[in-house]
Amino acid sequence: MEAASSSIDTYYISGSKLKQLTNQTSQKIVPSVRLIAYSTSAAAAFAALANDRTHDLPISRIYTMGIASALRRLLSNVATHGPTIFRRLRSRSGVYAFIAFLFIYLALIRYCSFAFHRDPTSAFFDPARGYERKYSIKRQRDAESFIHNANTSSFHQKVTPKNAKMCVGVASVGRDGEQYVEATIGSLLDGLTPEEREEIFLVVLIAETTPSHHPIYGKTWLTNIVDKVLLYDVSQPQLEDLIQWENERDYRKKAIFDYTYVLQRCYNSGAQWIVIVEDDTLAVRGWYPRTIEALAMADEQYPPKKGSDWLYLRLFFTEEFLGWNSEEWPHYLLASIAVTGMTAVALLLLRQFTLKTTITNTMLVVVAFICCPMCIALYFLAGRLSMQPLQPGVHAMPKFGCCAQGFAFSKEMAPRVIARLSSIRSGFVDEIIEAWANELNLVRWVVIPSLLQHIGGHSSKGDDYGSKSKYSRTVAEKIWNFGFEMYDDNIR
Incomplete structure (x- = not known):
């Protein structure tokens, strides 16, 4: 009986020790597990949002929002379990290191909000400052001054097609309210040297079946500086189609017709290069030599002997769609795991050879599951364009290159x-x-920084505040190149 009682007591004591050991272990592990679980749930939530197509948010913005959500949960749990973390770190040096990390982290967040407010792919993007016009205001004033000077009978600046190296075509539709075409044409011509002007054949289409409906029709400055003012010279059936498209506001058909009409007239000029720009854009001062240089670089980087053709050189793009993309999430995940793993290995090596008492197991867990995820999250929150800036020059841009504000084609590609x-x-x-x-797997080039800026506040196609508008801006206002505003005419 006593032996049996002893066995029961022994079993009870062993069970109590086991329970106590389990509780101690869970107290050490559960906070870290919770941190991981919260981060995982946040990641799952924004992944579901990314797959939901009922919203109009860019994928890059959704992923940034998701990372921000995960980081908030992580910081919340760090605050909740802070005393436990400090207690488990044991050494003063470990506690001081973690406190220093938090202060540096907060300072980095402050820096990001100051430095990355113009990056539309960043969580720190500020629309009020990001869409602020700086250089484009100067260029618009330059263009208006040029047009004002050209609006006199003594002003004359034209070339003949036979001397042209490049044909620049603009199709312009009369708009309700502000007309942007004057600024477009003025910025294209302002700042050109006489030799550069001799190499450009400028064609403008008054894209109205009744030309007098367009506010610039018959203006003195237009005939003084534009080499060829085009009106519709089409058959009667085509004219009837154009009238119908105008009356029905069928911009999908009319815009295609106008684009091909101008492109064909430029091709007929015999110029080696053809640039088609929309009538609500501004060109940077010195756009012409930069474009010629970029076209030469495109030819050099992708010569014909490679067996394929390049389609165009893009003179305008918007950075909004160049953020972290859902298609590349496996790469982001592997890179994050690799960074965390290398950090843990580095700490293990330091502990092995020098900091044996400072780098405890708890510190390893804190660094691997708290500090590293926080740093990785901040990296993604800062924005792709801030962390991986676009390098100046000519680059291939097969995806995410919006929109059609400015394309340069070769004479061979135009037909x-x-x-x-x-x-x-x-x-x-x-x-x-x-x-x-x-x-056809055609190569598409882009010149960085953008040589054009889109200044249209209202689209000729209507639908200004459709599903794609945001930040209290029209759809047209959102088509914006943020880097263009950083130009300086003193840097050529």
Whole structure:
């Protein structure tokens, strides 16, 4: 009986010790597990949001929001379990190191909010400051001054097609309210040297079936500086189609027709290069030599002997769609795991050889599951363009290059583009061209920084405050190049 009682007591004592040991272990592990669980749940939530197509947020913005949510949960749990963390760190040096990390982290957040407010891919993006006009205001004033000077009978600046190296085409539709085409044409010509002007054949289409409806029709400055003012010279059936499209506001068909009409007239000029720009853009001072240089670089980087063609050189793009992309999430995940793993290995090596008492197991857990995730989250929150800035020069941009504000084509490519657009006949120019390029694996180049800025506040197509508008801005106002505003005319 006594032996049996002894066995029961022994079992009870062993069970109590086991329970106590389990509780101690769980107290050490559970906070870290909770941190991981909260981060995982946040990641799952924003992944679900990314797959939901009922919203109009860019994927890069969704992932940034998700990372921000995960970071908030992480910081909340750090605050909740702070005393436990400090107690488990044991050594003063470990506690001081963690406190120093938190202060540095908060300072970095403050720096990010100051430095990355113009990055639309960043969680610190501030629309009020990001969309602030700086350089474009100066260029618009330059353009207006140029047009004012050209609006006199004594002013004359024209060339003949035979001398042109580049044909620049602009199709302009009369808008309700502000007309941007004056600023567009003025900025294209302002700042050109006489030799550069001799190499440009400027064509402007008054894209109205009744030309007098366009406010710039018949203006003195227009005939003084534009080499060829185009009006519709089409057959009666085509004219009837154009009138119908105007009356029905069928911009998908009319925009394609206008684009191909101008492109064909530029091709007929015999110029080696053809640039088509929209009538609500501004050109940087010195855009012409930069474009010629970029076209030469495109030819050099992708010579014809490679067996493929390059389609265009993009003179404008918006950075909004160049953030962290859902297609690349496996790469981001592997890179994050690698950074965390290398950090843990480095700490283990330090503990092995020098800091044996300072780097405890708890510190390793804190660094691996708290500090590293916080740093990685901040890296992504800062924005792709801030962490991986676009390098100046000519680069391939096969995806995410919006929109059709400015394309440069070679004389050899122009007929193929005309044929493709004419075969589709309805849609948006940039979407049709991009789909065609994907089909034929055509190379698409972009010049960085952008040589054009989109200044249109209201689209000629209407739908200013449709589903794609945000930040209390119209759809047209959102088509914006943030880097353009950082230009300085003193830096050529």
